[in-house]
Amino acid sequence: MVSKKLVLTNAQGFHMRPASVFATAMGKYSCDVTIKFNGNQYNAKSLLNIIAACIKCGSEIEVICDGADENEALAEATQLIESGLGE
């Protein structure tokens, strides 16, 4: 299991479009991807779950990948979030 703490930088937080980008990207991997935020864990492969977490700009989240391709998954997650999820 690998994990990394990241700060969300896109201005409007994890709203629908970035969430869908992120969920779709994570869906490619076979490992479990979880977002830990505010003491709760959310399935990062589910658009609904990510949005339900209500993650706003500047929030610190922890992305946890656990499975065969966990390193690749975490790398892409980091890259996506740091780049502002295409915004």
Next chain:
Amino acid sequence: MRITDLLKKSGIALGVKVANKSEAIDKLISLHEKCGNLKDVKAYKEGILNREKLGTTAVGMEVAIPHAKSDAVKAPALTAITVPDGVDYDSPDGQPCKLLFMIAATTDGDVHLEVLARLMQLLMHEDFTAQLKAAKTPEEFISIIDAKETEKFPDEPKAEVPAKKGYRVLAITACPTGIAHTYMAAESLQKAGDSLNIPIKVETNGSGGAKNVLTEEEIANCDGIIIAADITINLARFDGKPVLQCAVSDGIHKPEELINKIVNKEVPVYHHKGGSADAPKKRGGAYGHLMNGVSHMLPFVVAGGIFIAIAFLIDIACGVNAQEVGSAFGTVTPVAAWFKTLGGVAFNLMVPILSGFIAMSIADRPGLLVGLVGGFMATSGATFADPGAANTVPSGFLGGLLAGFVGGYLMLAIEKMCDKMPKALEGIKPVLIYPLLGLGGILVVMCAVNPFMGMINSGMSNGLNAIAANPAMMVPLCALLAGMMAIDMGGPFNKAAYAFATLNLANADDQAYIIMAAVMIGGMVPPIAIALSNTFFKNRWTDEERKNAPVNYVMGLSFITEGAIPYAAGHPLQVIPSCIVGSAVAGALSALFGCKLMAPHGGIFVFATMQGTWYFYLLALAIGAVVSMLMLALLKRPLKK
């Protein structure tokens, strides 16, 4: 921010048929437009379509949430439709969408994200989306969301959302008579609350009593209370909450402003002082207290007066000879006696109610006892020497006004004095000490005042007898007597004039009959003048006053002078002089015309006993009433609209 705060009934359309995505979007936008959520419909639609170009907003599970954050949005809001047949919305799972929400978000703040997140959390439950899709009415749709939201987020911060279905803003509306403005203000506040999406509950303190009463729980959970009233409202139950006091017309004309003040916390917290001296600084001061008394008195006067008039009508219809029965007129037949006696019960409560509610307006609940008892003593005329009031002169409604104001301020003074008492006695103050001291105080005051009424009365009687000794003074005497009837409408002047006339009646000569005619006409002019003024000078009176005025025609013609009391009590400086002059003119004319009346009571019902002089009598009455009406129009300026 709750979803139900953003979603209005009018923003929901169920069972919609749409052919494609673009029609679905148009439908949702049109709902936003209908609710008045948008500044610029075209710009908002552009925002929605641009967002859809970036990728579909369908989220799976037959749900889509199109949204746009835009300057074209007035305030954050939601609309929703259900599409039972489904619509192709390029959903990631390929399913058609059956449940669509559209978010309109302003460019400032995170409402957009919060609503989205909250919706998602609810929509993850399939039973919930199934329930929504099956909802039959917008009300049901909202209550499903509300229930789920409450279940899911039980511990919402209270300031933002009180309890389930909690009201953020409460209001009370009241106007002096409680027939029109009370309800207009309530409706206007309710509408403004709906359009601002702020749950509001309005209690109406109208003539039918308080409706839609605010509960303790609602008060505890609300942001603040708006008091839109022209009479004083007991504020003890709002201790520790922000209370905004204003005129009832503000409630009608600027409800949004009032609600926003409460929501934006611009209103200071109200601390009830248990009725201490600085508490009753309410709108209108003495006028507000007075109107509180008058508005409570009105129904007693109207209902009681009509019952008494019916009694006269029954007696006359049964062929009773008014001249023979004298003062028993109206109680001769058993049915008439029933109406007159029991109508009289309501009538006799009139002055105690007036003073009781004036005192209650001044000193809240503790004032009621002193005012009621003081008012009762004003009608009985009790004194130290004659507490049973067996042989006394009542001070009438003027004494009642005195009792109300003295009683109210007396109670405030007593409460202030009791501030220094030991804390241990706090509990028995309102149940024992205040009533005891207040009762003792008002009894002493009224027993001290009432003997003067007797003196005025006997002084007047002596003077009248002296004048009557000179036959040349007949016309001035009649003018004086008639004028006296209108001064206090039941107090020492009125009683002196009436007693003088009825005692003289025993002489059974023409002089006595002429005097009786003048006295009765003096008592008939005031209510008729009031009714005429309300008919021809509408702008002098409030809606409530006008609505109650027509019954004054009936009371005037029935010689029930008391019908004018609510108007005289409300505007004594204008109404009383006008009535005195009009009555005096009528009395003088009646004497000049030589009108003779053999019955001591009965108004128009005893005109038959007037030995053919009744048409002159009617003319004198009409002239007196018109004079009174014109004078009132001069003295009482039109109300400001």
